[in-house]
Amino acid sequence: MRISTASRICGGLLICGGLFYGFAAEPGALPAKARILLVTGVDYPGHLWRQTAPVLCAALKQDPRLEVFTVEDPQFLDSPAIHQYSVILLHFQNWQRPGPDERARENLRRFVEGGKGLVLVHFACGAWHDEWPEFSKLAGRVWFGSDPGPGKRQHDPYGPFRVELVKPEHAIVRGLADFDTQDELYTCLIGVHPIEVVAQAKSPLDGKYYPMAFVSREGRGRTFHCVLGHDVKALSVPAVQELYRRGCAWAAGLDPVPAALKQAP
Numbered sequence: 001m002r003i004s005t006a007s008r009i010c011g012g013l014l015i016c017g018g019l020f021y022g023f024a025a026e027p028g029a030l031p032a033k034a035r036i037l038l039v040t041g042v043d044y045p046g047h048l049w050r051q052t053a054p055v056l057c058a059a060l061k062q063d064p065r066l067e068v069f070t071v072e073d074p075q076f077l078d079s080p081a082i083h084q085y086s087v088i089l090l091h092f093q094n095w096q097r098p099g100p101d102e103r104a105r106e107n108l109r110r111f112v113e114g115g116k117g118l119v120l121v122h123f124a125c126g127a128w129h130d131e132w133p134e135f136s137k138l139a140g141r142v143w144f145g146s147d148p149g150p151g152k153r154q155h156d157p158y159g160p161f162r163v164e165l166v167k168p169e170h171a172i173v174r175g176l177a178d179f180d181t182q183d184e185l186y187t188c189l190i191g192v193h194p195i196e197v198v199a200q201a202k203s204p205l206d207g208k209y210y211p212m213a214f215v216s217r218e219g220r221g222r223t224f225h226c227v228l229g230h231d232v233k234a235l236s237v238p239a240v241q242e243l244y245r246r247g248c249a250w251a252a253g254l255d256p257v258p259a260a261l262k263q264a265p
């Protein structure tokens with residue numbers, strides 16, 4: 001089913017396509033708010049997007065500058081309406097079916113390269129697998145596929161591990177501390193596009209470090225990519241929510257931490 005509207009699922013308010021409202025900003029000033037388009041609606045069967053998308057949405061809205069709208073059809077990416085958002089948040093993987101078509105891919109590429117933000121959640125690294133090689137430039141890293149080859153695995157079994165912040169000076173993680181979570185420790189990313197890892201985790205299985213969150217640039221755009229968040233429990237870890245909140249704000253060109261919070265004791 002083609003969905004032509006974007007709905008704000010957290011606040012119970014439905015915003016129809018074309019009825020968007022903006023915010024006033026002084027020329028040259030940083031934007032005061034950011035409109036985030038959360039794109040979901042299809043995923044690997046083990047990923048319950050109907051449960052996780054609202055959790056993610058609610059987490060982002062704890063930053064009052066972030067307005068979150070949701071579409072449950074990734075093909076919406078072919079719409080000119082995407083350009084009315086600051087950030088596109090990919091929370092889908094087109095499991096065993098084609099991803100959004102060429103027109104949607106080109107629209108998303110122009111969105112990012114033109115200077116907007118892109119955020120990827122967990123298995124969104126596998127979107128357009130085997131369909132769109134250029135996606136790796138937007139995503140920074142992508143899924144290597146369902147047949148990784150000998151000695152490789154998709155992820156460690158769901159369980160506890162520690163996330164270590166490795167770029168303490170980066171605005172997305174500044175002032176935060178390493179934290180423990182329970183999740184899938186992804187080991188399935190490939191790519192050569194330049195990325196800057198801000199959080200990593202050491203696999204208990206092989207002792208190697210794997211990126212958990214990183215940023216990259218393509219054109220004038222900004223990408224924040226985080227592979228944490230397999231399920232509601234994993235997405236409910238406060239530090240994970242903070243990473244996504246800050247990552248979205250950063251991708252939107254905002255200071256990752258609201259000024260009001262900086263001034264708090």
Ligand SMILES: [Zn+2]
Pocket residue numbers: 047122123184229230231
């Ligand atoms: Zn998963």
